[in-house]
Amino acid sequence: MTQPRFLYTANPARVIFGAGTLAELPAEMTNLGVERAMIVSTPAQEVDAQRVARLLGSRAVGVHPEAVMHTPVDVSDAACLRAQTLGADVVVAIGGGSTTGLSKAIALRTGLPQIALPTTYAGSEMTPILGETSGGEKRTQVNPAVLPEVVIYDVDLTMGLPAGMAGTSGINAIAHAVEALYAQNSNPVISLLALDAIAALARALPAIEANPQDRSARHDALYGAWLCGICLGSVGMALHHKLCHTLGGSFDLPHAQTHAIILPHALAYNAPEIPEVMEKLRGVLGDDPARALYDLGRAVHAPASLAELGMPREGIARARDLALANPYWNPRALEPEALSVLIERAHSGEPPAPM
Template sequence: MFQQEFTYETRPVRVVFRPGAAVTATPDEAARLGLRRLLVVCGSRGEPTAREIADALGDRCAGVHAEARMHVPVEDADRAVAAARAAGADGCVAVGGGSAIGLGKAIALRTGLPLIAVPSTYSGSEMTPVWGLTERGTKRTGRDPAVQPRSVVYDPRLTLGLPVPLTVTSGVNALAHAVEALYAPDASPLTSLMAKEGVRAMTQALPRLAEHPRDEDARGRALYAAWLCGACLGATTMGLHHKLCHVLGGTFGLPHAETHTVLLPYALAFNAPAAIGALSVLRRALGADDVPRALWDLTGRLGASRSLAALGLTEAGLAPTARSAAGEPYANPRPVTVEDALAVLRAAYGGGPP
């Protein structure tokens, strides 16, 4: 039956997608937005690329701030905001993965400066108005139109050097956005189409990239999939899966993409009885009847960690994570008790088939 009641809001973002665009298109996007003093933010791994982009910006570059870290610690955000103000910046360019883009969003949230995103992983953060900050072991997230990048420059060549393990986990991170969008209470026919296509494109690209990491066509397909999956996340409400990941990342410092990769099959298995429509779409996209098992098989086959224990979490962390995840209201197809959340976490801690 056609979904006849829904709401879908488009946001003002311009996308440039082409090989080589990072250096050639970013200055054009800055000029189009009328920006004259841009602070370039990145992490240590992405600094060489960020400095190439800074050079391409020429006189429009007000400096490079290479201090982005996972989960955006609030003290990092404070320093980045101070750097932007000290440089007299009228905008920011975030170069890298979710950490760099998250730091750029923190600057935009505090200052209102427009943001240009140049992603080098498949996090999808560049397509969302979602921000996150970690303070004293707690990760807070929110939505604000001010943090939505005004321009996104996708350059598949930036991802050619992405190590295979990070390629796989970053890609599954993107899949998680699409999966939760399919059963979100504010899903729409358009987000469902984007989610299905994003899952299809990513699950086709990842096996190719595991064997041929510098396959530019597969890199382009994966980046295209990340765009779609990120757009789904930006338009819908997150559920149990993302809540657990945020708690584990903010409280225990677990790596973001790897945590998404481990948890996704188990969170989906828990929600499956209440997400029949989503499972039907995912079966067609993946060509598999048992979707949680198919995702678990895929990540294991591509060499990703399958358990929270392998990521460094101790068993003592399971109960407080479950209490935190169940103790706050959020949208999910099934109600989540502390016992439910703990069962999901225990399964993910053991790493066996969901």
């Protein structure tokens, strides 16, 4: 039997994982040889950013709580100007994907190093991927210049994440691992990480929903999210991510919730062309992986439909056309009629079905 050929490239990053690890931030700044940190967050997490500033004392030159969804270009430009005005020599990002996105955009424009302090399960901190929004469209690029130099995972920083947000953020992370299993450039290392990540999150998220203070479940979820982030940053993605970026950028839909809704349907769409992947997923999710992911969303009270997020029904055709506009690899060819069915079912909140 011919053995498969594969390529594996590891992204460089220093990762500190545990509980109470935020305390190591000053030492990590010293290791990087930096002294003037601008701390970025969303407006809702400014309290967390101020806490980091107090930890750093005089080494914190400013807090910039202006990160928003989908990383608008004008917001990034304003943040760069603030960093230059403050004379910052490092960006410290505390938050989820929106905050990490802003930090990456600053790094791309200024060359500043980054230290990421994740508080959700987005996984963006482990990737060289940046998506920015302008003119109602989200454009994504892969550039090693946006990969954070240091990531500090502190389970304590996730304990305040509401169970509902934990659920949607966690399913968003699972999407990275699912698509990594059938990526065009998949490899054995990433596939092993992906399956371990899916299993960890699938058991952790319902436990967090049942008891938000379950530290063991929070640990498992953050561990799974870390692995999912590695998957996202190491191999290409396909229909699921393309469609979510299209929907998020074009209709201003929340990132994690959109991923949680689309994932079961995208997997059902691709299932006929990935029988070996589906068999692996049965080992961690059960007999019907697509339905299991849909049921996981219901178990953690994630939104079931794009309509709930505010997407108008008349946007279905536009979303389909945008997804078809720029050709990209997917294990199953993009078929306009089947793609319309996928989006329609996701819009109405129906369970996934063979297409």
